[in-house]
Amino acid sequence: MQFFPPLQPATLIKRYKRFLADVITADGRELTLHCANTGAMTGCATPGDTVWYSTSDNLKRKYANSWELSETQSGHWICVNTLRANQVVREAIENDRIPELSGYSKLTAEVRYGAENSRIDLLLQADNRPNCYIEVKSVTLLQHGCGYFPDAVTLRGQKHLRELQAMAEQGQRTVLFFAVLHSGIETVAPAHHIDPRYAELLAQVQQNGVEVICYGAALSAEGIHLAKPLHLVSKQ
Known part of the structure; x- marks a missing residue:
């Protein structure tokens, strides 16, 4: 971008x-x-x-x-502009720069779904395979050499995890995508010390089929683009 x-x-x-x-x-x-x-x-x-x-x-x-x-x-x-995360991830998918999300023929943004009246950030579709529901989160909190999400208690984020798990239980593919938009972050962890319930839910939904993908970005005054995959750790 x-x-x-x-x-x-x-x-x-x-x-x-x-x-x-x-x-x-x-x-x-x-x-x-x-x-x-x-x-x-x-x-x-x-x-x-x-x-x-x-x-x-x-x-x-x-x-x-x-x-x-x-x-x-x-x-x-x-x-710091949280609106950019979805744009950067969408551009990367459309340009086939995220191998984990390749092979889909249609991408739609802000689609209503779920029992809790949510909107999924990105929906990928293709013939002969399940839909892929992608919730994008921007990671910018750096503490003790690690990037954490969230940076404050997020009831909305907890709802999104529940919605993703429900879709996974219906046989759809679901992805929580951490777009790391801080040049100093090399690993990502759930912020147990800030929102323990979110961290618990994240572990739960991973066990129930929700995938987690983390990518770091190259950032400058000229633009932003996703650059490399990063690891999610269960740091507490």
Whole structure:
């Protein structure tokens, strides 16, 4: 995925009200950015970090600029715009860069499914094989040399695991896809210390047929693309 027009750099002052962040641009102006990430963003929003932002030409938007990436003072690149995870994974599948998900003829996004009124991020279909339901999660929390998900208690994420397990029990293929959008993360683990129920459910659904796929990404101000598979560990 390429950024067009190119991203612009700024220095983070603070993030607040979850959806907003104030920055100082390279020419010294103070600017308010929209932040699409409603999570804790632990380690991703330290004042003084370099922020890379995009600009929309949509005149109806209150804030034309969106926070896309953080470049930390320790040199890590992080995608903080959670909307990008689905886009990056979809592009990788369409370009046949994820061997585990190759061989399907149709890809559809945001399809309603399940008993709990969910929408699956990506649905893959092909003749003569089960449908493949893919739930995409963005991993950006780095602690003690490992990437963790989630970064806050997530009832919605727990619901998604239950929905995936139900589809697996019906004979469909189901995948939880961790898109690791932090350049410092090399392994992924469920965050037992943050959301123990999510970690328990993840172990349960894996035993009941839900696959877990983890891929790290190459990130820069020019764009993002999935680069290599990573390992999921049961670290506690």
